[in-house]
Amino acid sequence: MANILVTGMGIISALGNNVDENLKSLINNSSGIAPLRYLRTSHTNFPVGEVKMSNEEMIALLNIIENKPTIRTALMGMLAVREALQNANLIQFTNSKLKIEKSKIENKKIAFISGTTVGGMDMSEQFYIDFLENDTRNAYISTHDCGTCTEMIADYFGIFSQVDTISTACSSAANAIVLGAELLKSGCADLVVAGGSECITKFHLNGFNTLMILDREPCRPFDASRAGLNLGEGAAYIVMERDDNICVTKEKKSRNCKNPKPQIVLSGYANTCDAYHQTASSPDGEGAYLAMIKALEKAKLKPKDIDYINAHGTGTTNNDVSEGTAIMRLFGDRIPHVSSTKSFTGHTTSAAGCVETVISILALQNNFIPVNLNFLEKIPELSFTPAMNQKPTKPLLHVLNNSFGFGGNDTSLIFSKITAK
Numbered sequence: 229m230a231n232i233l234v235t236g237m238g239i240i241s242a243l244g245n246n247v248d249e250n251l252k253s254l255i256n257n258s259s260g261i262a263p264l265r266y267l268r269t270s271h272t273n274f275p276v277g278e279v280k281m282s283n284e285e286m287i288a289l290l291n292i293i294e295n296k297p298t299i300r301t302a303l304m305g306m307l308a309v310r311e312a313l314q315n316a317n318l319i320q321f322t323n324s325k326l327k328i329e330k331s332k333i334e335n336k337k338i339a340f341i342s343g344t345t346v347g348g349m350d351m352s353e354q355f356y357i358d359f360l361e362n363d364t365r366n367a368y369i370s371t372h373d374c375g376t377c378t379e380m381i382a383d384y385f386g387i388f389s390q391v392d393t394i395s396t397a398c399s400s401a402a403n404a405i406v407l408g409a410e411l412l413k414s415g416c417a418d419l420v421v422a423g424g425s426e427c428i429t430k431f432h433l434n435g436f437n438t439l440m441i442l443d444r445e446p447c448r449p450f451d452a453s454r455a456g457l458n459l460g461e462g463a464a465y466i467v468m469e470r471d472d473n474i475c476v477t478k479e480k481k482s483r484n485c486k487n488p489k490p491q492i493v494l495s496g497y498a499n500t501c502d503a504y505h506q507t508a509s510s511p512d513g514e515g516a517y518l519a520m521i522k523a524l525e526k527a528k529l530k531p532k533d534i535d536y537i538n539a540h541g542t543g544t545t546n547n548d549v550s551e552g553t554a555i556m557r558l559f560g561d562r563i564p565h566v567s568s569t570k571s572f573t574g575h576t577t578s579a580a581g582c583v584e585t586v587i588s589i590l591a592l593q594n595n596f597i598p599v600n601l602n603f604l605e606k607i608p609e610l611s612f613t614p615a616m617n618q619k620p621t622k623p624l625l626h627v628l629n630n631s632f633g634f635g636g637n638d639t640s641l642i643f644s645k646i647t648a649k
Contacts, residue, residue, distance in 0.1 A: 230412070230413065230470040230471055230472055231470070231471040231493050231495075231646075232409045232412055232413070232468050232469075232470065232471075232493065232494040233468065233469055233470070233471050233492065233493050233494075233646075234466050234467065234468055234491075234492040234493070234494060234589060234643070235315075235316045235467050235468070235469050236312045236313060236314070236315035236316025236317075236318070236466065236467035237311075237312050237315055237464070237465070237466045237467070237585075237586050237589060238307070238308040238309060238310065238311025238312035238313075238314075238315060238463075238464065238465055238586075239308055239311070239462065239463070239464040239465075239582075239583060239586045240279055240281075240304050240307050240308050240311075240462055240463050240464075241260065241277065241279065241460070241461075241462035241463075241464070241573045241576065241583055242259075242260025242261065242262070242276075242277030242278055242279060242280070242460055242461070242462065242572070242573050242574055243258070243259075243260045243572055243573055244260075245279070245280070245281065245307070246311055247311065247315070247586065247590070250586065250587070250590070251590050251594065253572065254569070254572065254587065254590065254596075254598050255594075255596065255618070257599055257601065257618075258572075259446065259571060259572050259601055260277045260278075260280075260460075260572060260573055260574070261275050261276065261277050261446045261447070261458050261460075261571070261572075261574055262275060262276070262277075262278070263275060263276075264276055264278065265278055265280075266278055266279075266282060266283075267350075267428050267429070267430065267433070268354065268430075269430050269433060271433055271434070271437065273444060274433065274437070274442050274443075274444060274458070274459070275443075275444070275445070275446055275458050276428055276458055276459045276460060276461075276574055277458060277459070277460030277461065277462070277572075277573045277574025277575075277576070278428060278460075278461055278574075279304060279427075279461055279462055283298065283300055283303060286300075286303040286304065286306075286307060287303065289307065290303065290306050290307065290310075290384070291325070291326075297351075297367040297368055297371055298371075298380075299347070299348035299350055299351050299368075299371050299377060299380070299427075300350045300351075300427035300461075301344055301346060301347060301348065301350065301377050301425045301426060301427045301463075302348070302371075302377045302380040302381050302425070304425050304427065304461070304462060304463035305342065305344075305377070305378075305380075305381040305425035305463045305465075306380075306381050306384045307463065308423065308425065308462075308463035308464050308465050309340075309381055309384075309385065309421055309423075309463075309465050310326075310385075312421060312423075312465045312466060312467050313385070313421070313467065315467070316467040317329065317332070318332055318333060318387075318419075318467070319385070326385070328385070328386075328387055333387055333419070336418040336419055337389050337390070337416065337417045337418045337419070338387055338388050338389055338390075338417065338418065338419045338420070338421070339388065339389070339390040339391075339392070339408060339411050339416070339417040339419070339420045339421070339422075340378070340381070340382045340388040340390070340391050340392070340420075340421050340422075341392045341393075341394060341404040341405075341407050341408045341411075341420060341421070341422040341423075342377075342378040342381060342391075342392075342393055342394070342401075342404060342422075342423065342424055342425060342465075343393070343394040343395065343396070343400025343401035343402075343403060343404040343423065343424030343425075343578045343579065343581065343582070344374050344377055344378065344393065344395065344400060344424055344425055344426055344578045344579070345374065345395050345397060345400060345426065345577060345578040346374075346426060346427065346429050346431060346432060346577075346578070347371070347372055347373055347374035347375075347376060347377040348368065348371035348372045348373070348376060348377055349372060349429045349431050350427050350428075350429045351368045351371060351372075352368055352369065352371070352372040353429060353430055353431055355368050374393050374395050375393045377393075377425070378391055378392070378393040379391060381425070388421075390411075390416075390417065392404075392407065394407065394424075395578070396633045396635075396637045396639075397577070397578065397633035397634040397635065397637060398540070398575070398577050398578065398580055398581075398631060398632060398633040398634065399499070399581055399631040399632060399633035399637045399638060399639040400424050400577075400578035400579075400581065400633070401422075401423050401424025401464070401578060401579050401580060401581035401582035401583070401585070401631070402497075402499075402580075402581025402582070402585070402629070402631035402639035402640075402641055403499055403581070403637075403639055404422040404423060404424055404581070404582070405422045405423070405466065405468070405494070405497065405581065405582065405585065405641060406497045406498075406499055406639060406641075407422070408420035408421075408422035408468050409468060409494055409497060412468060412469070412470050413470075418469070418470070418473055419467065419468070419469050419473065420467070420468045420469075421465050421466070421467055421468075422465065422466060422468060422582070423463070423464045423465030423466055423579070423581075423582030423585070424463065424464065424465075424578050424579040424580075424581060424582050424583075425462070425463035425464075425578075425579050426461055426462070426463070426576055426577045426578040426579040427461045428459050428460070428461045432459055432577065433459060436457070436459060440456070441456040441457060441542075441544045442456045442457060442458070442459070443455045443456035443457060443458060443543060446458065446571065446601075446602055447542075447543035447570060447571055447574075447575075447602065448543055448571070448602040448603060448604070449539070449541035449542065449543040449548060449567075449568035449570055449571055449600060449602075449603070449614065450539070450541060450543075450548050450552065450566070450568060450600060450603060450606075450607060450610070450613075450614040451543075451602065451603050451604055451605060451607070452604075452605040452606060452607050452608065453604065453605060454543045454544065454545060454548060454607075455543075456542075456543060456544055457542045457543045457544055457570065457574075457575045458543070458570070458574040458575065459574050459575055459577070460570070460573045460574020460575050460576040460577075460580075460583075461574070461576055461579070462573065462576045462579050462583050463579055463582075463583075464579060464582035464583040464585065464586045465582060466582065466585060466586070466589075468494065491592075491593060491645065491646065492589050492592060492593070492643050492644070492645060492646070493643070493644050493646050494641065494642070494643060495526075495527040495528075495529070495626070495642050495643065495644040496523040496524060496525070496526040496527025496528075496529065496640075496641070496642035497523050497526060497639070497640065497641045497642065498518070498519050498520075498521075498522030498523040498525075498526060498639070498640055499519065499637070499638070499639045500515050500518040500519045500522065500636075500638050500639075501515060501635065501636050501637050501638065502514045502515030502518070502636035502638070503635060503636050508546050509546055509547050509550035509551070509632060509636070510550060510636065511546075511549070511550060511553070512550075512553060512554075513550040513551055513552075513553040513554030513555075513557065514554075515632070515636045515637075515638040516540075516550065516551050516554035516555075516630065516632060516638050516640075517554040517557050517558055518638070519630070519632075519638040519639055519640040520554065520555075520558050520628060520630070520640045521558055522640075523628065523640040523641065523642050524642070526642075527626075527642045527644070529626060529642065531558055531559045531560070531562065532562055533625070533626050534559075534564045534626050534627070534628045534642070535564055535565065535620060535622065535623075535624045535625055535626055535627065536564055536565045536566075536567075536588075536591060536597055536615075536620065536624055536627045536628070537555065537564055537565070537566045537567075537627075537628045537629075537630065538567065538568075538569060538584050538587060538588045538591070538598070538627060538628070538629045538630065539551055539555075539566050539567065539568045539614075539630055540568070540580075540630040540631055540632045541567070541568020541569075541570055541600070541614075542568070542570060542575055543568070543570065543571070543575075547632070548607060548610075549607060549609050549610070551630065551632070552607065552609070552610040552612070553609070553610070555612070556610065556611055556612070561611075563611070563612045564628075565597045565615040565620060565621075566600075566612060566614050566615060567597060567598055567599060567600035567614045567615040568600055568614065569584055569587050569598045571600060571601035571602050572587075572598070572601060580631055581629070581631035581639065581641070584629050584631065585629055585641060585643070588627040588629045588641075588643055589627075589643055591624060591627060592624050592625075592627055592643060592644075592645050593645075595620065595623055595624050596618045596619070596620070596624075597615045597617065597618050597619070597620050597624075598615075598618075599615055599616050599617065599618055600614030600615055600616060603616060624645065625644060625645050626642060626643070626644045626645075627642070627643050627644075628640060628641070628642050629641045629642070629643065
């Protein structure tokens with residue numbers, strides 16, 4: 229059975245506009261949570277993890293023609309996909325011009341799988357009152373749909389033979405990665421770009437506020453005083469390929485032989501659904517437990533092999549106890565380092581599964597533990613405290629990344645470090 233290797237990645241989040249900037253913020257324990265700046269809303273009292281660029285600035289970076297209807301979710305997605313493809317040595321982008329390395333993708337089935345929930349709602353929610361009487365904004369009606377957002381990103385590059393949208397709330401991007409891996413293993417695709425993109429909208433903000441799970445202070449995942457989440461936004465994508473498509477030995481010649489990659493393998497993954505409640509996690513963490521143990525089984529690993537868990541860790545009363553209970557059930561008295569990086573980025577909802585995948589891979593590549601910012605006091609129901617020290621007790625080899633969505637749609641991914649032989 230072929231291994232699924234990660235050969236490129238790209239990210240834009242509240243921590244920075246590319247992989248290097250995100251890594252620097254993580255190493256420096258510098259959170260991206262700040263007061264609202266770009267979203268037009270009266271609820272300015274909620275801190276958020278916004279991408280630190282306006283739509284106009286992103287349009288300029290992407291060299292998109294003036295007056296073309298655009299949405300923030302797609303713009304962030306284009307930037308993250310562009311970086312991932314560059315990182316995988318599949319495109320070049322210089323002097324505002326995109327150059328596809330056609331010799332490296334000729335006759336290849338390339339799939340683009342993107343997770344999102346709001347799609348183009350950031351624009352349609354601004355203009356919906358006008359649509360009946362003002363025809364000048366009708367172009368934004370068609371940008372509302374989640375699938376349209378994915379197609380806008382794909383059309384920017386023009387290299388994909390298959391385009392799919394996943395919308396499973398906060399596990400969307402993680403499930404995009406799962407689907408991408410299955411396409412590669414089945415031979416339906418030779419190369420996959422998978423991940424997710426999501427911008428903050430009034431719909432998001434009002435919806436989570438109605439659920440009474442927004443914190444008016446920087447969020448405190450796994451802390452006894454946690455009071456809710458901070459919304460975030462961003463986009464992240466990884467390039468995945470089978471190991472028979474790239475160079476993994478000195479003798480085997482293939483397109484990536486000149487790169488110091490591959491370094492990371494998607495060794496395990498699983499999706500479960502406990503269907504406990506529309507918006508709440510089950511108290512016993514059954515769905516989370518099943519997702520984690522099934523991912524371990526697919527990876528042929530034992531719980532003791534996991535060196536770090538990038539937890540879903542939303543900072544809500546319900547989630548952190550539920551996930552923590554599942555972690556204790558699976559790992560017993562040998563719980564690895566655990567932290568939630570939503571205290572850095574905010575909860576990027578549908579994009580979270582890949583935003584935190586990139587963070588997990590950075591942790592593997594650079595051998596550090598992203599700390600659990602703002603933690604002060606242990607949750608009484610849990611036996612462990614989250615990581616507050618970047619230095620791991622041993623070199624990181626296997627990282628577990630959890631993403632749990634509304635309705636109990638839970639996904640766990642395992643990434644492992646490999647070396648070229």
